Amino acid sequence: MKMTAMNGNDAAAAGARMARVQVVAAYPITPQTPIVENLATAIDKGDLKANYINVESEHSALCATVGASLVGARAFTATASAGLALMHEITGVAAGCRQPIVMPVVNRAIPSPWSLWCDHSDIMGERDQGWIQLFAETCQEALDFVILSYRLAEDKRVQLPVMIGIDGFFLSHITEPVAVPSQEQVDAYLPPREPHNLVLDVDNPLAINTLTPPGLFTEIKYQHKQAMENAAVVMGKVFASFAAAFGRKYSVVKKYKTEDADIVFVAMGTMAGTGRDAVDALRSKGHKVGMLRIISFRPFPTEAVQDALKEAEKVIVLDRSAGLGSTPPLALEVSRAVPDKSFTSCVAGLGGRDVTIATYEQALSVTGKTGVNWLDLKEGE
Amino acid sequence: MNKFIGLANGITTCEGCAMETAARHMIEILGPRTIILTPPSCSAILTGFGRETGWTVPSFMSNLEAVAAYGSGVREALDILGKGDVNVVGYAGDGGTLDIGLQALSGAIERGHRLIYICYDNEAYMNTGIQRSSATPAGAWTTTTPGGKRGDRKDIDGMLVAQGIPYLATASASYIDDFRNKVATAMKVDGPSFIHLHSACPTGWRFNPAETYRVGKLAVDCGLWVLYEVVNGKYRVTRKLKSLEPASNYFTAQGRFKHLSRQEIDSLAAQAQEGYYAIVAKEND
């Protein structure tokens, strides 16, 4: 397989190109902008046979993407931060109308105050909208996840949109070697979309997204819930078929030295890589620690998390969003999955602040402290 | 030729609803190879409720501000899928068009998608219970302008012409042949088209539902609602008036103007006449 140096944004765009998306509607926002530039160029040069819609806002970007998907096209968009917040009304429509859209979210803090830099507050605001949410850690995953997400999203049993979290700058603008599959391989893995169910087709007319009375609404939502449950099963099959086709194995969580660990850190995205280095550093000082990275945040892999943490005495979750007013979102999920463990909730890496080995050391030092522990906080600032 | 019936009978709009009547004619002209987008508004009633729909063509209930944005995606996808012959039509109210949907509309027009956007203008937010919009005429009562609206309506047509839209027309549900012709013209436009349809609303304008046709017609005959089209910037008045009916007849026919004094009505009537002659002058430009 050909190795190419690529950053996370270009890798995601390459994934979209190889998935042969047919309509792209997107609006630039740092740090996602290179994805849309990349695709606009590919379409302009004829490398990708698709229509590019230069929408005037992210709200329209997602509407146009949903519109394109509704008539059966494979549709793509990407956004970040304020752009995702502007889409919020339509993320509900995309999921509720069960459209298999794939959308990288190049994670950037939600204002205020304004920040250009990474945290997960943008994507966490969408966590209950009914999308599948995967978090990439490497440029390779940025490419692979786009391709496999279409396979997952378009599966008859699923029919749900997918957000792929790509940490702003830490992944979007970091260059790594990426194994780029051939177009033939991708075509064999991902055939053209066959639209199901909610499709606008003049030969088979349907009224979609009409006003729905209380007597029907719950059942339609229930179908959506079932689709999310199906997604958990289908995701396993999609990872397996992806491994068979491309030789790279993924799963809903990624474990590092968890088997014999007394204490396990849990995090998502690029900070999990730092976490693995921290584990090695801390183990050399005699701490039996491990690292658990959550890849699928929605559906949340409760059983896989329970399994990974079954030997651990203590769990320390590092959230990259503040979760004000309660426990932050990842900590909430993990503590629910393993309610009997000694549990520590930490917040780190907001608005682009580096998460370092020292951050994990500090997390270890607050083990057992109740409440939400803010790490790397500068007292007196 | 058999008439194409695109909209079922027995739909739950109000008695005397011009929006519904116009929709029947619109879909008959557009034909079966049409996809209709309606936002939350009275036109959403046509798209349906629960398990029922009014349209025999595919339809989608969009978000209020987003008919033109969804339409852009539908159009571009149809084109790449080799279904370029299918009409993509938005049927949206004045609120969804002139207010909250203006950005998406302007964007779609600037990009040049082949979209037919028909704004039925009932001059307020009716579906939410008669609140003012930027299309509400000066002086009109609504629940959010209880003392009558101050200031005139937004000149959406002038704005879109200034933007360079290839085809724009005004129409009235009371001059249905003129409307039908304009829908047929819009279907041939290789780009965006906009039809601004005056749509009398007995519920919101406070008149007897039996009077819908007459009230709508009065607006045109008084010169208040000028019927014209603009093709690539060139104006053509499609209904020229030999003489204008007194506009006061229009105002006094509706409960929403009943708080106005004689003087106020006369002043609005005078403005209406000026408006008519201003459009006629554009034709001669």
Ligand SMILES: Cc1ncc(C[n+]2csc(CCOP(=O)(O)OP(=O)(O)O)c2C)c(N)n1
């Ligand atoms: C984002 C959003 N804001 C508000 C509403 C509530 N709403 C529904 S219909 C409507 C008024 C629409 O007015 P108009 O477009 O003139 O259509 P009409 O009801 O008069 O037919 C409003 C404000 C909504 N559906 N969505």
Ligand code: SF4
């Ligand atoms: S409120 Fe007016 S526009 Fe709406 S359905 Fe009733 S008559 Fe028609």
Ligand SMILES: [Mg+2]
């Ligand atoms: Mg209205």
